Amino acid sequence: MTDADTFVETVQEENQTALSRLGSSKSLYADTGGDIDTEPVLEATADAEYAAWQTFLTWADDEADDEARAAFEATADEEQDHYETVDGKLDDEYEPDEVPTLHEYLRDREDTVSRVGAFVGRILASQRSKDQVIGYFVGDADPQTASLFRGFGEDLDEQLERATELLAAVCETDEDWDRAEEAATGAIQAAYDEYVETLEGMGANPKPVC
Numbered sequence: 001m002t003d004a005d006t007f008v009e010t011v012q013e014e015n016q017t018a019l020s021r022l023g024s025s026k027s028l029y030a031d032t033g034g035d036i037d038t039e040p041v042l043e044a045t046a047d048a049e050y051a052a053w054q055t056f057l058t059w060a061d062d063e064a065d066d067e068a069r070a071a072f073e074a075t076a077d078e079e080q081d082h083y084e085t086v087d088g089k090l091d092d093e094y095e096p097d098e099v100p101t102l103h104e105y106l107r108d109r110e111d112t113v114s115r116v117g118a119f120v121g122r123i124l125a126s127q128r129s130k131d132q133v134i135g136y137f138v139g140d141a142d143p144q145t146a147s148l149f150r151g152f153g154e155d156l157d158e159q160l161e162r163a164t165e166l167l168a169a170v171c172e173t174d175e176d177w178d179r180a181e182e183a184a185t186g187a188i189q190a191a192y193d194e195y196v197e198t199l200e201g202m203g204a205n206p207k208p209v210c
Helices: 004-014 018-024 025-031 040-063 066-089 101-108 112-139 143-170 174-201
Strands: none
Touching: 004 018, 004 112, 004 143, 004 174, 018 025, 018 112, 018 174, 025 040, 025 112, 025 174, 040 066, 040 101, 040 112, 066 112, 066 143, 101 112, 101 174, 112 143, 112 174, 143 174
């Protein structure tokens, strides 16, 4: 039997390399297709926020567990707000049409325990990429937009708290904890696999230059 805090630490340790690379400057290069400029950065962020909104909305609609449903609904509301905020900053009308591999993975989880585990993995991966977006706008001398994304990062911190409380509620056996951990790792690996595939497709090395 484990507990929620140990669970998060274990997932972070076991996926240290993937999370580290998702938090490198190359992740922004991959997300924007090599075009690290304000509009592509905002568009990539809009894709991610829109996908998250739709994922958690779908989960909330068909979730049998009341506590999990409430957590997914709250998260969907936050992600909708994030998406609409980013969309409002784009110069041109933008229709998100890319579903990140991470969210394809999440949408394939059908039981509550796996969903909550994948929820944790998604947050850990998103925290890394969000830091790169903040860094971009700091470097671009746009403190207002950087501050906006810091607010998104604070929401992710609250989501992690929500997810860990939920883990403790839905994981009743060792098997449950193992299944949740497998789903968390799967979510991180889905994000990482897309990162590697995108960079290699662009002829770039996915490993950071030390």
